[in-house]
Structure formats: C-alpha cells, structure tokens
Amino acid sequence: MVLLEFAMNPPDRGDGLSAYVARILDVIDRSGITYRLTPMGTILEGSFDEVMQVVGDCFRALEPDCERIGMNLKMDYRAGTASRLHSKVDAVQRHLGRKVQT
Template identity: 35%
Template sequence: MSAYVSQVIQMIRDSGSDYQLTPMGTIIETDSLAQALAMVEAAYGILDQAGCGRVYSSLKLDIRKGKKNRMQGKVASVREKIGDVRS
C-alpha cells in the first residue's frame, strides 16, 4: 500500500499544511474545514488515477476556531505533565 500512500502523502506535504504520518493513518491540520475536505477529495483523485480500485477511509474532525499548531500543542501538554513520550 505504500506506493499509494506515498503519493497522497506527497500531495499533503506539498500543500504546506501541517501533518503527521503515523503507522495507521495521517493527521492533517488545516485552517478551515473546506481545506481539509479539499485535501480528502484530492487524495481520492490521486488514488483513482493511480488505479486503486478500492479506498477505505475514516475521518475524524476536531474543529476549534482560533487555535494553531494543535497537534504539537496537544503532545506538549502531555509532556508537561509526564515527561518525554514517543510521538
């Protein structure tokens, strides 16, 4: 699957949005819901063009206005409380 995943990750990386690739998914942080959904749509387009016959996806949306760098902030908050953690 990495041949497909890498194409999507390249699009996300090139978008300029903050992201974190994990073993079981990718977390993205955008300025708006529209940007996030456009990125999902672009990912489906990439997979379709690559000949991927089936796409399974699961979306979670955590929308909080007026906050930036939330991915890093959430991890930093846990580190403040218990010390170093893997991320």
C-alpha cells in the same frame, strides 16, 4: 482550527499498499498543509476547507486506477486555536513532567 486524522487506501490491492500511501503523502506534502504521518494514518491541521480539500485531492490521486478506495476519518474542530498538532502533545508531556514518544 481542525485536526483531521485519516487513512485512505485501495483495499483490493493486497498487503503491499505503501506505493499508494506514498502517492497520497506526495499530495499532502505538496499541499503545504501542516501534517504528521503516523504508522496508522496521517493527521492534517488547518481550516475545515483546507483539510477537506487535501483529503479530496488524495482521493482524486487514487481514483484513476483504483476501483475501490477505503477511508477512515476522524476530525476535531476548535475555534481559534492554532498549532494543536504540537500543543496537544506538549500539554500531556507537561502533565507527565517528561517527554513521551511521538
């Protein structure tokens, strides 16, 4: 199972990028993949092929009217483990003995 965190935007469009982020998030949400939106990016969970397909679809959603597209991406793969998007946070909370902000 792959956890992939990425942020994608057209850096030449100034400070107001929320419309582009919304366009990308629409692609992600419609994909059916498990995800979590954060203020600094979006985390996807699925097989390598699934998450890379979604990232590619997001790129293609911006490409028609964006001359530049920047992306930061990091990925963690662990064989045979599902629901890591939640279980990694749950494990830390168990060690702390309390809930933390997520």
